[in-house]
Amino acid sequence: MSEKKLKYVGTRPIRHDGVDKVLGKANFGADLNLPGMLHGKILRSPHAHAKIISINTAKAEALDGVLAVITGDDFPPPPSGKGSVEGPQDFGDMARNVMAREKALYTGHAIAAVAATTTRIAEIALKAIEVEYEVLEPVMTLERALAPDAPILHEEMRAKGEEPLPEGPTNVATRTVMGFGDVDEGFSSADVVVEREFTTETVHQGYIEPHAVVARSISDGRAEVYCCTQGQFMVRKYCSKVLDMDPTQIKVTASEIGGGFGGKTVVYAEPVSIVLARKSGRPVKIVMSREEVFIATGPTSGSHIRVKIGVKNDGTITAADATLNYEAGAFKGSPVMAGMMTIFSPYRMDHVRIEGFDVVVNKPKVAAYRAPGAPMAAFATEGVMDELASQLGMDPVDLRLVNAVKEGDTAAYGPKFKVHGFIDTLQAVKNHPHYKAPLGPNQGRGIACGFWFNAGMQSSANVILNEDGNATVVTGNPDIGGSRTSMALMAAEELGIPVDKIRPVVADTESVGYSDLTGGSRVTFATGMAVVEAAKDVVRQLRERAAQTWDVSVDDVEWRDGHAVAMNGHADDHEPLSVAALAGSAAKTGGPISGRASLNARGPGPGFATHICDVEVDKETGRVSVLRYTAVQDVGRAIHPSYVEGQMQGGAVQGIGWALNEAYMYDEKGKLQNPSFLDYRMPVASDMPMIDTVIVEVPNPTHPYGVRGVGETPIVPPLPAVAHAVNQATGVRFRSLPISPPRVLAALDD
Amino acid sequence: MAIVVLPPALRAAVEGSERVQVKAENIRELMSTLRERFPLLEETLDAGPAVSIDGEIIADPFLEKLEPDSEVHFLPQIGGG
Amino acid sequence: MAKTHVITEVNGEEAEFLCEPGQTLLETLRDELNLTGTKEGCGTGDCGACSVMLDGRLVCSCLVLSPEVDGRKLETIEGVADGEKLHPIQQKFLEHAALQCGVCTPGFVVATKALLEKNPDPTEEETRYWLAGNLCRCTGYDKIIRAVLDAAAELRGEA
Numbered sequence: 001m002s003e004k005k006l007k008y009v010g011t012r013p014i015r016h017d018g019v020d021k022v023l024g025k026a027n028f029g030a031d032l033n034l035p036g037m038l039h040g041k042i043l044r045s046p047h048a049h050a051k052i053i054s055i056n057t058a059k060a061e062a063l064d065g066v067l068a069v070i071t072g073d074d075f076p077p078p079p080s081g082k083g084s085v086e087g088p089q090d091f092g093d094m095a096r097n098v099m100a101r102e103k104a105l106y107t108g109h110a111i112a113a114v115a116a117t118t119t120r121i122a123e124i125a126l127k128a129i130e131v132e133y134e135v136l137e138p139v140m141t142l143e144r145a146l147a148p149d150a151p152i153l154h155e156e157m158r159a160k161g162e163e164p165l166p167e168g169p170t171n172v173a174t175r176t177v178m179g180f181g182d183v184d185e186g187f188s189s190a191d192v193v194v195e196r197e198f199t200t201e202t203v204h205q206g207y208i209e210p211h212a213v214v215a216r217s218i219s220d221g222r223a224e225v226y227c228c229t230q231g232q233f234m235v236r237k238y239c240s241k242v243l244d245m246d247p248t249q250i251k252v253t254a255s256e257i258g259g260g261f262g263g264k265t266v267v268y269a270e271p272v273s274i275v276l277a278r279k280s281g282r283p284v285k286i287v288m289s290r291e292e293v294f295i296a297t298g299p300t301s302g303s304h305i306r307v308k309i310g311v312k313n314d315g316t317i318t319a320a321d322a323t324l325n326y327e328a329g330a331f332k333g334s335p336v337m338a339g340m341m342t343i344f345s346p347y348r349m350d351h352v353r354i355e356g357f358d359v360v361v362n363k364p365k366v367a368a369y370r371a372p373g374a375p376m377a378a379f380a381t382e383g384v385m386d387e388l389a390s391q392l393g394m395d396p397v398d399l400r401l402v403n404a405v406k407e408g409d410t411a412a413y414g415p416k417f418k419v420h421g422f423i424d425t426l427q428a429v430k431n432h433p434h435y436k437a438p439l440g441p442n443q444g445r446g447i448a449c450g451f452w453f454n455a456g457m458q459s460s461a462n463v464i465l466n467e468d469g470n471a472t473v474v475t476g477n478p479d480i481g482g483s484r485t486s487m488a489l490m491a492a493e494e495l496g497i498p499v500d501k502i503r504p505v506v507a508d509t510e511s512v513g514y515s516d517l518t519g520g521s522r523v524t525f526a527t528g529m530a531v532v533e534a535a536k537d538v539v540r541q542l543r544e545r546a547a548q549t550w551d552v553s554v555d556d557v558e559w560r561d562g563h564a565v566a567m568n569g570h571a572d573d574h575e576p577l578s579v580a581a582l583a584g585s586a587a588k589t590g591g592p593i594s595g596r597a598s599l600n601a602r603g604p605g606p607g608f609a610t611h612i613c614d615v616e617v618d619k620e621t622g623r624v625s626v627l628r629y630t631a632v633q634d635v636g637r638a639i640h641p642s643y644v645e646g647q648m649q650g651g652a653v654q655g656i657g658w659a660l661n662e663a664y665m666y667d668e669k670g671k672l673q674n675p676s677f678l679d680y681r682m683p684v685a686s687d688m689p690m691i692d693t694v695i696v697e698v699p700n701p702t703h704p705y706g707v708r709g710v711g712e713t714p715i716v717p718p719l720p721a722v723a724h725a726v727n728q729a730t731g732v733r734f735r736s737l738p739i740s741p742p743r744v745l746a747a748l749d750d
Numbered sequence: 751m752a753i754v755v756l757p758p759a760l761r762a763a764v765e766g767s768e769r770v771q772v773k774a775e776n777i778r779e780l781m782s783t784l785r786e787r788f789p790l791l792e793e794t795l796d797a798g799p800a801v802s803i804d805g806e807i808i809a810d811p812f813l814e815k816l817e818p819d820s821e822v823h824f825l826p827q828i829g830g831g
Numbered sequence: 832m833a834k835t836h837v838i839t840e841v842n843g844e845e846a847e848f849l850c851e852p853g854q855t856l857l858e859t860l861r862d863e864l865n866l867t868g869t870k871e872g873c874g875t876g877d878c879g880a881c882s883v884m885l886d887g888r889l890v891c892s893c894l895v896l897s898p899e900v901d902g903r904k905l906e907t908i909e910g911v912a913d914g915e916k917l918h919p920i921q922q923k924f925l926e927h928a929a930l931q932c933g934v935c936t937p938g939f940v941v942a943t944k945a946l947l948e949k950n951p952d953p954t955e956e957e958t959r960y961w962l963a964g965n966l967c968r969c970t971g972y973d974k975i976i977r978a979v980l981d982a983a984a985e986l987r988g989e990a
Contacts, residue, residue: 014925021933024868024908028934031867036915085808087798087827120851162759176826177758180768205831206968208872208880209934217899258870258934262831264933287924290873338824368831414823415754455830457809481931481969520830602814603806644929650931653971658792677966684973686956686963701804714829 007561008492013499017256029212029228029255030287037214037529038067038115040276040286041122042269043129044296045104046363048138048670049151052104052131055112060128065121068280069129070100071112072101075275084241089266091241093331095450097243097365098271103134105153105330106362107671108295110268115276115284136232138670140363142304142325145359153330153360154531156674170248171360173332178340178413179353186319186351190310196389197306200382200719201663202327205369206682208656210259210288211297215273215322217281222249223274227691228257228614230264230478230652231517236509238267250274253329254478254507257518261654262743263298264366265519294675299664300369301326301334302361305380305512311388315402317352319413324377327367334358335373338453342716343377344412345451346422346608347385347403347433352412362670368519373653375719378478382720383735388726396447396724397430400610420708421450421634421698422608426693428611434630439728443616443627446724450505450716451608455520455710456601460513463491463538465593469580470501471538475527478507481650481711482643483523489639490705492534497579508720513598521709524639525700526601532704537595545582545589550574556707595618603702607627607713609633611652613721615749617729619748623743624660626724630692631717636700648714649691663738752780752820758822775827777801777811780822800825837901841866842910850897857881857892860907868908868937872966879965881936882945883907889945891964908937920944920982925983927978934971939965943979951987955980 005169022024057069057343078084078095085091095101100109112129116122129556137151144150145413159165159177187193213227219357223245229235232252240247252503257264269286276284288297308321320345326334336356389396404426405411407419429447431436439445462474473491484504492499515527539559547554556568563576586593614628638644661681665673674680699706727733732747751771756764764770772786784791791792801811802823807829808814816822836851838973841864848863857874859867860883860967869892876891883892911918920943921927923929923936930936939962946961955962959972967975 012888012928015928017933018925018930020915021930021936022924022940023912024866024937024940026869026933028870030861030871085797088829177891179758193813207932208878208966208968209870209932210872255933257932258872259932261968265829265831287871290875290878292788322897333828338828340827368829370831372829372831414757414825415807416805416821418805444859453807453828453830455828480930522830586784602808640928642974643931646928646974649971649973650969651971654968676875678875682966682968683971683974684963684966686959688959688972690976691971691973709830 002456005491006741008489008499009639010641012640014481015478016488016504017484025255026662028209028258032226032255034214034216034283037283037285038117038280039119039122040113040115040273040284041119041126042110042272042286044114044124044292045100045109045396046139047104047133047135048107049136050104050133051136052100052102053121054135055111056130056131058352059130060114060125063121063128065115065117067275068115068124069112069125069284070184070275070279072099074279075099075242078243084520088145088333090333093360094266094525095242098268098329107365108292108364110272110296113272113276114356116278127648133197138668139171140362142302142327143357145361153362161527172668173328173358173360176337176340176356177353183319183321183353185682187310189312190318193308193310194384194391195306195308196384196735197304200303200376200379200567201737202299202302202678203658203662203664204680205261205263207259207261207263208432210293210541211264211269212287213273214283214367215268215270216283217274217275223251224250224276225250225270226255227270228255228264230257230260230480231518232478232509233476233514234265235267236519239271239274242267248462248620250647251508251510254506254528256477257478257480261370261478262372262519265368265517268297269527270543273739274341283300290677291675295672296364298367298369299364300330300372303327303367303376305376307380307384309384309388311392313392313599315392315399316393317347317403319350321353322355323382324356327361327363327366327705328358329363330360331365335608336367338373338581341413342374342427342451343381345464346449347407348403348405349412351385354412366721370651370654370715373659374450374452374716377714378448378450379719379723379737383723386720386724387733392667397426400449401426415607419698419701420606420608421696424452424696424698425608425610425632425634428696429612429633432612432630432694434612434628434692440615442619442729444725444728445612445614446718446721446728447610448717448724449610450713451544452521452607452713452716454604454607455522455689457516457520457522457528458600459515459527459530460594460598461534461597463534465538465583465727467583468524469578469583471495471497472501473531474507474512475505475511475531477518477523477527480518481647482640485529486524486639486643488527490531491535493577494532494539521607521711522604525604525703525709529601529641530597530599533597533599537597538593541593541595542579542582546577548589549577593674601701605700605702605708605709607634607708609713609717611717611721613718613725615722615725617726617744622744622748624744628689630694631714632694632696633713634708635696635698635710637697637706638695639705639707641695644710645693645713651711651714651735652691653688655715656722659737659739660720661740662740751818752782752822754822756798756824760794762789764788774816776816777814780816794824800827835898838900839900840904842906852898854933855893856895856897856900859897860892860949861939864906866909870934870937872935880935880938881941882941882965884941884945889942910943911940918944919985923978923982923985927971927974927981929974934965935965935967937977939967943982947986951983954984
């Protein structure tokens with residue numbers, strides 16, 4: 001860890017892509033049009049659960065202006081066997097999600113697709129496709145999915161994991177148990193035990209830009225894809241799996257991305273547009289409507305969680321036990337495992353048992369959503385902690401301080417924690433004026449904590465020194481919230497070039513080395529690490545060029561603030577050489593200078609946050625208003641503090657929306673009743689106060705500048721923080737989200 | 751000897767133990783030793799689990815060095831948002 | 832289907848196009864006039880990403896039919912800056928880091944300009960209610976509100 005004073009890292013320059021974005025010139029997913037381009041539309045199932053008996057596309061194909069109609073038969077068989085599963089992704093399921101084969105598994109499941117000369121003709125053609133369904137009973141809740149007589153989504157599904165498991169066909173994909181110690185012994189030594197059940201509804205990431213893609217098929221078997229995505233290399237890989245192509249045959253260019261929050265970490269329309277382009281021989285653009293985004297992409301799991309925690313009278317936790325049931329949607333793969341691994345992680349405990357079920361229901365297959373699985377788990381644990389604090393007559397922050405994990409403590413999911421700033425966030429909350437500010441009538445205050453792992457993974461970067469002595473920084477990660485400028489700041493620091501003289505670029509899949517997607521709060525950490533290494537490579541070459549110029553050893557040349565400086569007795573013989581001078585003479589000293597790095601970043605460093613929330617409850621209408629909110633988080637080091645604050649503020653407000661209003665509402669047939677921004681009520685400006693932030697910096701020793709991931713952790717504490725504030729204002733403990741006006745009124749009436 | 755800590759689901763594969771000591775200098779050695787000693791672990795190891803080594807989570811472990819007292823946990827792969 | 836001939840003024844210049852009766856102004860701006868700075872977030876008037884000024888009034892262009900703009904004046908995000916010189920609202924959005932992904936930004940800039948033309952000295956609350964029709968999922972609104980209030984002060988000559 002370098003202790004030298006930093007010149008660029010930690011400053012707040014204007015972002016490099018900012019001017020284009022405020023002018024409306026930045027190109028997002030839907031902004032590209034190609035000559036001869038067709039418009040694609042997807043036919044979606046009107047039924048939540050149905051067998052597809054037949055699809056007749058003849059009438060649609062016969063329409064003027066329709067150039068291609070496709071169904072599941074136009075795709076290769078879904079991948080199976082070896083190579084069809086990679087980490088949490090099952091490409092067989094992904095292929096069936098992209099285009100239904102035997103069954104429609106949620107309202108909105110893609111059944112067929114059309115490419116036509118105009119969107120209106122494409123819409124007319126969709127209506128001309130005849131589909132015969134055998135409608136089955138939809139499974140819309142965890143309770144129904146787990147019932148012995150439940151309809152089965154996947155006849156071949158057998159529960160995996162720890163015994164006892166359901167026998168025969170089931171909607172339980174996995175049952176997992178983890179933990180250590182002996183919880184019975186732990187609870188028997190407790191003075192107070194609280195056990196409660198919590199539920200959360202299906203919610204959507206709610207990015208403002210709908211999914212959009214333009215694909216071009218090239219007759220030699222290649223394809224070019226332009227789309228809004230969190231990972232151009234992810235799109236390349238997933239399309240190659242679903243379409244049985246070599247990844248190298250697919251070029252993917254990521255457009256600017258209008259939000260993702262995890263929802264753009266998989267493919268939906270991208271493979272469909274390639275197949276339509278191949279069949280029609282023309283480029284095909286597909287832009288989803290908002291309704292399609294709601295019914296067919298995202299969301300994250302509805303959940304049911306039981307938590308039991310025992311404590312001594314001094315607050316020390318003696319044991320903790322939890323059962324988590326998460327909806328996966330139509331295919332296995334809910335984030336229940338991450339829920340299990342985060343649910344008790346902020347606290348030290350000797351006896352713990354955690355059981356989790358991954359359950360399929362007739363809703364869209366869930367996609368990652370900001371700290372996937374963790375917010376609902378924190379809602380449950382923090383809810384029990386808050387109740388324990390009030391039963392013990394303890395300040396809720398003090399109860400956390402008694403139990404908070406420190407460096408070297410064992411996390412509830414097994415490993416020992418490395419250095420982190422959780423306790424620093426708790427102390428910052430205790431010392432914050434917000435925590436002691438007076439409250440009025442019908443007002444309440446809540447605090448809650450949150451944990452997320454953060455990710456490292458693979459990244460590549462090229463740093464190219466240009467002939468004017470400025471640099472281009474090329475990476476393979478879509479910039480979803482200002483990361484380009486963070487890359488430039490770290491390169492500026494290494495090279496000694498002003499940050500506004502550096503051009504950070506997000507390259508397509510043919511112009512930079514493989515990079516895992518933008519997600520897991522990993523870009524500033526992992527891709528930043530690659531940028532730093534590539535910049536160091538450039539500095540090494542610059543020192544060599546200066547050594548050649550001066551005819552001294554490279555060991556006698558130091559790099560200081562953008563200049564090569566002669567050392568060790570040579571200082572008087574040579575004036576320092578600037579980066580511009582060295583770049584200008586590069587032709588003589590060996591040619592152009594560029595550096596590169598590709599790596600698999602280790603040691604992302606855990607992220608902890610503690611939030612304070614004040615609310616006022618209108619007892620006439622049941623409306624909960626957030627009056628004041630403070631988010632405190634250990635970020636390692638803030639490379640661009642404004643965008644770090646922005647992540648903390650945005651995550652907090654997304655979490656507040658989840659706590660107070662957001663929820664998918666289905667009718668009994670499994671049709672979503674609120675697939676619009678009018679009825680799926682996300683926070684608007686007038687709902688929110690300013691969101692105060694306190695950046696705690698406990699550097700992560702594995703990153704050259706101490707970075708930890710930032711983006712996901714801040715959505716974890718708000719669910720419980722809001723609920724605790726409402727409890728203080730009303731005396732009612734809400735254990736089901738959202739805490740919407742009708743529920744508040746009903747609870748107050750009781 | 752590195753210490754491998756196993757979750758409840760995998761303990762049956764190692765004759766019920768929670769901890770297994772393995773002589774290995776890196777993860778590759780550790781994995782091949784585990785395969786030899788405990789054939790029932792093969793399916794888990796083939797699935798490509800993440801590991802943590804002394805608290806650091808690694809999604810694609812292979813040549814990471816192990817200290818004589820390193821603690822290794824097998825973990826599921828976690829996706830971020 | 833017979834198309835309608837429309838002559839309108841967009842950002843001070845005459846524009847002429849043919850459209851179907853049911854074609855929205857948003858579709859026309861983006862697909863016929865290549866003014867893709869105006870974004871579609873919902874198509875139902877709930878998100879404000881497609882905000883434009885029609886005869887000096889803030890509207891969602893997804894709710895306006897193209898034939899309706901015949902003989903009227905439109906201002907879009909492309910008309911806010913003075914050539915290469917950013918409008919103070921745009922400059923303040925950059926200085927305050929009031930955008931993360933940036934897809935809602937054109938709508939916010941247009942809506943803010945409409946607010947400040949009507950009310951040069953809005954309170955925080957007035958600003959929040961005026962902008963309640965513009966959704967942002969990234970920022971939590973904090974930095975947007977600060978940028979708007981700072982831009983208002985600058986336009987009043989106070990900053």
